[in-house]
Amino acid sequence: MIMTCAGCDRAILDKFLLTVLDRTWHAECVRCADCRNILAERCFSRDGKLYCRTDFFRRYGTKCGGCGQGLSPTDLVRKARDKVYHLRCFTCALCRRQLSTGEELYLLDDARFLCKEDFIRGKSAPGKKPN
Ligand SMILES: [Zn+2]
Ligand SMILES: [Zn+2]
Ligand SMILES: [Zn+2]
Ligand SMILES: [Zn+2]
Structure with a gap:
């Protein structure tokens, strides 16, 4: 069974994947929806989108x-x-x-x-x- 990435909807073929919000992601797709930085540590989410701390608090x-x-x-x-x-x-x-x-x-x-x-x-x- 091939997993698809919640970020880009493409299949995840690499061994390294991340689970965020109970969905699977390419490691490089776990990015802030605003500044597009990769979220290596903590990420915040709202409405299925991911945000870095700064952008999350700026929005919400x-x-x-x-x-x-x-x-x-x-x-x-x-x-x-x-x-x-x-x-x-x-x-x-x-x-x-x-x-x-x-x-x-x-x-x-x-x-x-x-x-x-x-x-x-x-x-x-x-x-x-x-x-
Ligand atoms: Zn992806
Ligand atoms: Zn950000
Ligand atoms: Zn004044
Ligand atoms: Zn102000």
Whole structure:
């Protein structure tokens, strides 16, 4: 009986095959569906597709409140209220400055926030600029 590879649907004729998700694969077909790297160690799966750790968490992990990409366990993150952000996405919505740890920030809406200076500036000059 000839096994077929779950990755490429071709027969597996080599002696070396892998069993992943209860299916058989060519060793070189066990690749991340996103970055195409061979998954030599740990692999993650969803909907019959295989992913490396990075891509799996980018797709299915907690999403960053700034850029909407998934957060990988190796990413440095900041939390604000119930949202989590990449460190690089933790920026003031106006001046785009990255806010540092412990710095005061002011929520604009669900996902955006301002640094203290911009918040104070916005408060002192609300609405439209005078002509
Ligand atoms: Zn294959
Ligand atoms: Zn990958
Ligand atoms: Zn982000
Ligand atoms: Zn700012």
